[in-house]
Amino acid sequence: MSSKMTPQFLAALTQIGQPYQLHEPLAQHTTFRLGGPAQIWLAAQSVTALVQAVQLAREYAVSFFILGGGANLLISDNGFAGLVIQNRTSRVQFPEINAASSSVTLTVDSGVILPNLARRCAKRGLAGLEWAAGVPGTIGGAVVNNAGAYGSDIAHDLLRAELLSPTGERVWQAADWFEYRYRWSRLKGQASHETAWVVLQAELQLAVAPVAEVEQRLADFNTRRKASQPPGATIGSMFKNPPGDYAGRLIEAVGLKGYRYGQAQISPIHANFFQNLGRATATEVYHLITTAQQAVAQKFNIQLELEVEVIGE
Numbered sequence: 579m580s581s582k583m584t585p586q587f588l589a590a591l592t593q594i595g596q597p598y599q600l601h602e603p604l605a606q607h608t609t610f611r612l613g614g615p616a617q618i619w620l621a622a623q624s625v626t627a628l629v630q631a632v633q634l635a636r637e638y639a640v641s642f643f644i645l646g647g648g649a650n651l652l653i654s655d656n657g658f659a660g661l662v663i664q665n666r667t668s669r670v671q672f673p674e675i676n677a678a679s680s681s682v683t684l685t686v687d688s689g690v691i692l693p694n695l696a697r698r699c700a701k702r703g704l705a706g707l708e709w710a711a712g713v714p715g716t717i718g719g720a721v722v723n724n725a726g727a728y729g730s731d732i733a734h735d736l737l738r739a740e741l742l743s744p745t746g747e748r749v750w751q752a753a754d755w756f757e758y759r760y761r762w763s764r765l766k767g768q769a770s771h772e773t774a775w776v777v778l779q780a781e782l783q784l785a786v787a788p789v790a791e792v793e794q795r796l797a798d799f800n801t802r803r804k805a806s807q808p809p810g811a812t813i814g815s816m817f818k819n820p821p822g823d824y825a826g827r828l829i830e831a832v833g834l835k836g837y838r839y840g841q842a843q844i845s846p847i848h849a850n851f852f853q854n855l856g857r858a859t860a861t862e863v864y865h866l867i868t869t870a871q872q873a874v875a876q877k878f879n880i881q882l883e884l885e886v887e888v889i890g891e
Contacts, residue, residue, distance in 0.1 A: 591634060
């Protein structure tokens with residue numbers, strides 16, 4: 579698709595009712611705090627606005643991608659030539675809980691932030707999302723990437739999700755449609771954003787448990803995460819763990835734990851986390867990626883696969 583913004587497209591975009599910005603720095607919207615400007619940036623505050631923005635981009639042949647919480651993304655220093663739709667949908671429909679309830683179903687917009695939802699559920703005695711206490715990102719990103727931690731993931735909680743199809747229909751798909759496996763779904767393998775299925779809402783099934791029990795489990799996971807992962811500007815886990823091993827162990831074993839290039843560094847705390855030391859560029863981070871991949875492949879004959887998505891050139 580073309581990234582050329584016509585006056586007609588910008589006029590149509592205005593009708594959505596969500597203000598847009600030209601040349602918005604994407605570093606302000608990612609956990610890694612880097613990335614060049616979006617040619618045009620729009621925050622969708624409702625599912626309706628999200629659908630309208632996607633449909634307009636497709637109608638006018640404008641390249642686009644949807645930005646959630648900004649985790650698991652490495653955005654080019656040149657930014658993105660097209661429309662960046664920030665998913666800020668936020669509705670959560672909590673069900674009534676009575677004494678006879680053993681589990682409940684809640685409906686969540688795809689822009690809802692995972693750790694915030696995990697805490698809100700814990701306060702209501704809803705168990706199942708405790709693993710997400712420290713996982714950055716949104717429900718939509720979790721559905722696409724099968725986000726998870728500590729032996730659980732979104733596939734364990736998802737009943738079904740509402741999607742916008744490549745041809746513009748809104749349809750609900752059951753969890754098995756996504757063909758989940760470790761940090762992967764059929765949505766993650768989509769060839770391009772322009773022809774992709776877009777996550778709009780998700781239905782989650784959670785167990786009912788004592789509030790104190792759920793909050794303690796959530797706090798324990800959060801403590802473990804803080805103890806084992808670096809603070810500051812990170813991108814999340816850089817590589818998927820290969821079968822039977824850990825990407826961090828392999829990177830450490832080739833002597834790259836703590837390796838620095840410019841303002842980017844492989845964390846000295848956990849080698850599968852890369853850090854922005856303040857003014858890192860995507861080019862510097864990509865150098866770390868290729869250095870780690872080449873060293874691990876040479877020593878162990880293992881090809882590390884990116885868990886993050888690379889946006890732009």
